[in-house]
Amino acid sequence: MSTRHIVAGTRLGPVTLVARGGTIAGLYFRHHVRRPPQEAFGPEVTDSTDALLNEAVRQLGDYLAGRRRQFGLPLAAEGDAFQHAVWDIVKAVQCGDTTTYGRIAEQVGDRRLAQRVGRAVGANPLCIFVPCHRVVGADGSLTGYAGGLKRKQALLEIEEPSAARAGRLF
Numbered sequence: 001m002s003t004r005h006i007v008a009g010t011r012l013g014p015v016t017l018v019a020r021g022g023t024i025a026g027l028y029f030r031h032h033v034r035r036p037p038q039e040a041f042g043p044e045v046t047d048s049t050d051a052l053l054n055e056a057v058r059q060l061g062d063y064l065a066g067r068r069r070q071f072g073l074p075l076a077a078e079g080d081a082f083q084h085a086v087w088d089i090v091k092a093v094q095c096g097d098t099t100t101y102g103r104i105a106e107q108v109g110d111r112r113l114a115q116r117v118g119r120a121v122g123a124n125p126l127c128i129f130v131p132c133h134r135v136v137g138a139d140g141s142l143t144g145y146a147g148g149l150k151r152k153q154a155l156l157e158i159e160e161p162s163a164a165r166a167g168r169l170f
Contacts, residue, residue, distance in 0.1 A: 003042030023076035033146040069095040086120035
């Protein structure tokens with residue numbers, strides 16, 4: 001059984017985790033903008049029968065509960081060379097920090113590539129594990145997230161440093 005999936009209930013709603021062989025290849029919300037067709041996920045398994053997916057569910061639950069700041073899972077996203085370059089930069093953004101599409105474009109070689117960077121970020125099949133929610137607009141605004149802006153805001157709030165949280169007026 002190479003490709004398989006599990007659906008996990010989370011505080012952000014149901015999440016489909018997809019494994020291919022010994023790697024995690026996808027994390028999708030029910031109404032994910034670029035969600036592949038269901039048949040691409042392979043058969044559904046239970047956490048008691050798949051150690052890798054069970055561990056992914058556990059780590060995701062710990063992260064959403066504020067007990068984990070990074071993941072220790074073997075990841076394998078399908079994408080082209082440019083997308084992988086962008087996703088590698090996104091993976092390096094630390095929990096509690098953000099970056100912008102423009103900064104990532106500069107890191108891949110040309111600030112004028114910001115829109116292309118945005119498309120690559122939006123095509124990330126491993127949202128949360130490859131933390132594309134940490135990419136914001138140039139003015140700090142919440143822009144685009146395949147799982148929806150409410151989820152993006154919730155994820156950023158989970159990661160918000162306690163000192164910043166204490167200083168908020170809302």
